Amino acid sequence: MNRVGEFHVHKNVRKRFVVMINAGDLRTEEMLLNMGPQHPSTHGVFRVVIRTDGEMILETESHIGYLHRCFEKISENVNYMQVVPYTDRMDYLCAMINNLGYAEAVEKLMELEVPERAKYIRIIACELNRIASHLLAFGVYGLDLGAITPFLHAFRDREKILKIFEKLCGQRLNYTYIRVGGVSFDMTEEILQDIQDFLDYFEPDVLDEFNRLLSYNGIFISRTANVGIIPEEMAINYGLTGPSLRGSGVKRDLRKDEPYCIYDRFDFEVPVGDGEQGTVGDCWSRYIVRVKEMYESAQIIRQAMRDIPGGAFIDKKASNKVKPPKGEVYHKVEGARGELGYHVISDGTDVPYRVKARAPSFCNISILDAMASDANMMLADIVAVIGSFDIVMGEVDR
Amino acid sequence: MTQLENMNPDPLTRDSVLLNTVDNVVNLTRANSVWPLTFGLACCAIEMMAAGACKYDLARFGSETFRATPRQADLMIVAGTVTHKMAPRVKRLYDQMPEPKFVIAMGGCVIRGGPYVKYGYHVVKGVDLVIPVDVYVPGCPPRPEALLEGIFKIQKLMMRERITDRERLSTKPKMYQPT
Numbered sequence: 338m339n340r341v342g343e344f345h346v347h348k349n350v351r352k353r354f355v356v357m358i359n360a361g362d363l364r365t366e367e368m369l370l371n372m373g374p375q376h377p378s379t380h381g382v383f384r385v386v387i388r389t390d391g392e393m394i395l396e397t398e399s400h401i402g403y404l405h406r407c408f409e410k411i412s413e414n415v416n417y418m419q420v421v422p423y424t425d426r427m428d429y430l431c432a433m434i435n436n437l438g439y440a441e442a443v444e445k446l447m448e449l450e451v452p453e454r455a456k457y458i459r460i461i462a463c464e465l466n467r468i469a470s471h472l473l474a475f476g477v478y479g480l481d482l483g484a485i486t487p488f489l490h491a492f493r494d495r496e497k498i499l500k501i502f503e504k505l506c507g508q509r510l511n512y513t514y515i516r517v518g519g520v521s522f523d524m525t526e527e528i529l530q531d532i533q534d535f536l537d538y539f540e541p542d543v544l545d546e547f548n549r550l551l552s553y554n555g556i557f558i559s560r561t562a563n564v565g566i567i568p569e570e571m572a573i574n575y576g577l578t579g580p581s582l583r584g585s586g587v588k589r590d591l592r593k594d595e596p597y598c599i600y601d602r603f604d605f606e607v608p609v610g611d612g613e614q615g616t617v618g619d620c621w622s623r624y625i626v627r628v629k630e631m632y633e634s635a636q637i638i639r640q641a642m643r644d645i646p647g648g649a650f651i652d653k654k655a656s657n658k659v660k661p662p663k664g665e666v667y668h669k670v671e672g673a674r675g676e677l678g679y680h681v682i683s684d685g686t687d688v689p690y691r692v693k694a695r696a697p698s699f700c701n702i703s704i705l706d707a708m709a710s711d712a713n714m715m716l717a718d719i720v721a722v723i724g725s726f727d728i729v730m731g732e733v734d735r
Numbered sequence: 736m737t738q739l740e741n742m743n744p745d746p747l748t749r750d751s752v753l754l755n756t757v758d759n760v761v762n763l764t765r766a767n768s769v770w771p772l773t774f775g776l777a778c779c780a781i782e783m784m785a786a787g788a789c790k791y792d793l794a795r796f797g798s799e800t801f802r803a804t805p806r807q808a809d810l811m812i813v814a815g816t817v818t819h820k821m822a823p824r825v826k827r828l829y830d831q832m833p834e835p836k837f838v839i840a841m842g843g844c845v846i847r848g849g850p851y852v853k854y855g856y857h858v859v860k861g862v863d864l865v866i867p868v869d870v871y872v873p874g875c876p877p878r879p880e881a882l883l884e885g886i887f888k889i890q891k892l893m894m895r896e897r898i899t900d901r902e903r904l905s906t907k908p909k910m911y912q913p914t
Contacts, residue, residue: 374824377773377803381780382821403821404777407855414854422850429778473781492788499785509785510778510876731777 365390370716374403378481378720381730385705385719392716397709399702404730412692417443417517417659420692425511427694428732430473431673433459433466436515439692441597442668442679443517446661451652455519456599457645461532462505462514462524464634464641468539469498470673471627471634474727478624479551481724482560487551494543501531517659519651529642540635544628552628553614561624562615565708565722569618575704578697579675580630581726584610584623591671598670603640605633620725627727660687674698674727698732758897765809765835766893768797769886772808774828776815779842779876783814786879798886805831810889811866812882816844816851817859829866835896839885840868843875850875 373384382403388396408427412420424439425432437459444451476491499509506514506522514521551557567577572585582589590607592600608629610622663685669678675697684690708714708722775783787793787801802808805828817825829838840862843849848860859865869892872885 374821375774375805375828377801382776403818403824404816405818405820405857406816407851407857410856411851411854426778426850429781477784489789492785493790496785496788496790509878510781 367395372719374400379723380477380728383702383723383728383730383733385723387709387716387719389716394709394714394716394719397706397719399705401699401702401730401733403734405734406731408735409691409693412689414688416687417661417689418656420689421516422511422513424694425513426731427696427735428672428674428677428698428729429510430729431463431466431470432510432512433462433515434670434672434677436513437463437598438668438670438672438677438679439681440515440517441670442666442681443659443661445668446664446666446681446683447517447655447659449518449652449655451519452649453646454648455650455652457641458520458524458650459515459598460600460603460641461638461645462502462512462520464637465498465501465532467634467673468631469495471631472498474627474673475547475551475624478724478727479557481720482557484551484554484557487547490546490550494539497535497538501528501535504528504531516651516656518653518656519649521651523650524645529645532638532642536635536639540632544632547628552625558614558621560717561620561721561725563619564615564718565620565714565725566616567618567704567708571704571707572618575707576700577675577704578700579672580626581623581675581701583608583626584725585618586610586612586622591669591676595669597668600637602644603637605636608633620721623725658687660685669695672697674729674732675701694735696732696735698726698728698730699735701726702728702733754897761898762894762896765896766890768800769810769837769889769893770800770802770808771798771810771812771886772805772828772832773801773803774811774813776813776817776821777842777844779814779845782876782879783812783841783882786882791879791883793883793886796883796886796890805829806833808832809835810837810839810886812839812841813845813862813866813868814841814876816849817862817865818857819859820857822859822862822865825862826865835893837870837889837892838862838866838868839870839872839882839889841872841882841885842877843873846871846873 368389370387370389372387373379374382384400386398387394406427408423411423421436421439424435428435472491472495476488479487502512503509505528506512567585569585569587572582572587586609588607588609593607608626610617610626614621661683663683665682667678667680669676677697678695680693681689682691785791787799793799811829840846844858845862848858851858852860862868870885870888872881874881
């Protein structure tokens with residue numbers, strides 16, 4: 338092979354030269370590429386060191402801890418009610434479900450039965466928040482892969498949900514709404530009407546619009562289908578949960594399998610990846626599970642709004658004095674990203690002895706290194722893979 | 736567009752027709768196309784994205800171009816908790832930005848540690864210990880309107896830049912003085 342090159346003999350003299358290289362001398366070099374912590378498509382401050390051979394990925398090494406939240410240590414210092422705002426700030430995209438998990442864990446410890454109305458309000462708030470979270474995941478996934486329009490459409494609808502939440506509890510992101518004993522404010526008729534209006538707008542047309550915009554877009558399918566395939570067995574071995582697990586075809590949803598709160602009263606489907614485009618367990622499957630889940634969440638909200646009873650929305654007496662007896666409890670709920678568990682240990686005082694959170698994002702992203710070394714992934718695929726897990730760094734690092 | 740007037744504080748060049756005109760043109764162009772660095776750390780980054788999306792539409796004020804590389808950005812919005820592990824990276828990114836550069840500290844965590852200030856062992860208690868900050872936007876997280884207000888304040892700061900003493904401005908600590 339002939340290669341023509343130029344080099345400097347003297348700063349003013351240039352000479353052309355021809356180098357003969359045998360094909361046997363051709364060699365490739367490995368390169369270490371540092372992605373993050375400041376990178377637009379690592380969903381926060383996630384760092385991956387990638388060893389590449391040309392365009393192919395040989396190995397990745399994940400580094401976390403750039404957004405450590407100090408959740409567990411702080412919980413040992415503040416009382417049971419004061420822990421709730423810190424649960425918000427772990428997974429800030431679905432703060433309601435984080436609140437719910439913690440509140441239910443403490444209630445289980447106290448053997449406290451919350452008012453019936455509060456349970457329904459919790460379901461409505463959590464499922465609305467799940468829709469908001471999946472909307473953001475949908476929009477940002479498009480953004481990662483180079484499609485800007487879906488992001489704007491998703492945020493248009495997300496703002497509608499945030500407006501409802503603002504009316505409900507005065508915050509847009511970190512709600513601290515679901516507390517031990519109930520919820521902090523009542524869901525008035527006006528807000529219920531707003532939610533009804535939102536669902537009537539959202540459910541029939543918008544999901545269809547999303548599918549036309551992104552899901553069945555040819556470029557999007559070629560970027561995500563058959564990319565980053567996680568077989569069923571591997572997904573279970575690595576402890577994947579939530580849409581990432583269901584994308585691999587495993588039908589596991591805590592709302593269905595081990596119902597908490599009052600999820601057993603509602604009728605809904607658990608969507609799983611079925612290999613409609615590409616293979617079961619690829620990035621597209623994980624993505625489409627989220628889009629389908631938005632529809633199912635809307636169904637749950639409709640049923641909950643139909644059945645919502647009157648009465649008190651908080652057990653004031655219990656929530657004013659949260660002092661569980663000595664003991665420990667583990668309670669898990671289905672967050673927007675997977676199984677969110679709280680292990681609360683009480684020593685009988687009003688300050689928790691220990692609170693441990695099992696964060697779904699942390700377990701989900703742990704599979705990344707194993708995937709990258711197994712599959713023949715290209716450099717551009719790693720963006721698609723990280724995006725398909727929909728990680729939130731606040732939850733990964735806690 | 737916000738009211739952007741020449742706020743040249745220097746009496747020597749304030750009345751110079753030529754210099755003022757040049758300053759005004761340069762500053763107007765700069766202040767109306769602020770390019771922020773995509774630098775989301777935590778919850779505040781979601782509100783930063785919301786500010787860039789359709790309802791709040793940062794594009795109305797010329798700042799929709801979020802740059803992923805610090806070398807093309809002139810505004811750093813530090814949005815989210817800065818941990819001790821992240822602080823050296825924040826400094827490094829700031830150093831890579833070209834002059835003139837401006838910093839918005841967005842959210843309670845960035846300003847003074849936020850909810851983690853008392854018991855948290857991980858948080859940098861104020862990003863201004865690491866890099867100089869021009870505008871503080873409080874809130875947990877701040878609403879997108881608050882961020883917009885912060886960017887307006889940055890635009891006002893930009894109007895005070897003068898081509899004659901760029902270096903002097905960049906070396907002295909920049910503090911925002913309300914007019």
